[in-house]
Amino acid sequence: QVQLVQSGAEVKKPGASVKVSCKALGYTITPYYIHWVRQAPGQGLEWMGIINPSGGATDYAQKFQGRVTMTRDTSTSTVYMDLSSLRSEDTAVYYCARIKTGTTHFDYWGQGTLVTVSS
Amino acid sequence: DIQMTQSPSSLSASIGDRVTITCRASQDISNYLNWYQQKPGKAPNLLIYVASSLQSGVPSRFSGSGSGTEFTLTISSLQPEDFATYYCQQSHSTPLTFGGGTKVDIK
Numbered sequence: 001q002v003q004l005v006q007s008g009a010e011v012k013k014p015g016a017s018v019k020v021s022c023k024a025l026g027y028t029i030t031p032y033y034i035h036w037v038r039q040a041p042g043q044g045l046e047w048m049g050i051i052n053p054s055g056g057a058t059d060y061a062q063k064f065q066g067r068v069t070m071t072r073d074t075s076t077s078t079v080y081m082d083l084s085s086l087r088s089e090d091t092a093v094y095y096c097a098r099i100k101t102g103t104t105h106f107d108y109w110g111q112g113t114l115v116t117v118s119s
Numbered sequence: 120d121i122q123m124t125q126s127p128s129s130l131s132a133s134i135g136d137r138v139t140i141t142c143r144a145s146q147d148i149s150n151y152l153n154w155y156q157q158k159p160g161k162a163p164n165l166l167i168y169v170a171s172s173l174q175s176g177v178p179s180r181f182s183g184s185g186s187g188t189e190f191t192l193t194i195s196s197l198q199p200e201d202f203a204t205y206y207c208q209q210s211h212s213t214p215l216t217f218g219g220g221t222k223v224d225i226k
Contacts, residue, residue, distance in 0.1 A: 035215070044206065044217055044218075044219050044220045045163065045206055045208070045217040045220075046217070047213075047214050047215040047216065047217070050213070059213055061213075061214045062214070095162055095163075097162075097163075099210075103168070104151055104153070104168070104169065104210035105153045105165055105168035105169070105174075105210060106153070106155070106163070106165060106208075107165055107174070109162035109163060109164075110162065111162060112162055
């Protein structure tokens with residue numbers, strides 16, 4: 001069945017970088033855009049950006065421009081989100097989620113990856 | 120950026136109650152509006168897409184309506200498993216944006 005399986009929890013120091021992976025299982029990755037959404041503790045959902053696995057084009061939220069990089073490896077059906085210059089406000093659960101080409105809704109989400117930024 | 124405003128931010132209701140949540144967009148988004156349910160420690164789950172289409176497997180007590188800037192999510196008869204937080208999300212344009220959420224708890 002369709003699954004998005006994310007990498008495990010991370011603890012990072014301020015100023016460091018984190019790379020979170022999202023592996024697609026049970027479907028062909030290329031017809032589906034992958035988005036990254038984060039949720040700080042007790043807070044709402046915040047969109048970070050999108051990657052098109054077919055070709056690798058990206059679009060990032062302005063808030064994260066210059067700090068976020070989204071990449072993909074089609075051979076392993078895996079998408080990556082790299083966030084640099086971490087600060088305490090980046091402590092959050094990071095989700096990947098897919099949207100099928102031609103549709104506009106997130107139909108499957110990863111289980112989430114908790115990233116804790118603490119000195 | 121399109122701002123999404125949900126109301127109320129929280130509500131208390133009883134089993135069997137009819138519950139309505141409102142979402143307003145800061146500009147016309149046509150019907151590019153989705154609703155998600157999130158339970159503690161879990162990823163959001165799609166309920167309604169393009170304002171009024173019920174996602175496969177979602178109970179028919181959930182319904183959505185609206186277009187332009189005003190949208191509603193209705194739960195016709197609240198069930199124990201419906202106590203959760205609900206988010207609207209616009210997919211008209213990037214950056215995609217979410218409402219602040221509505222927490223539904225037990226009265």
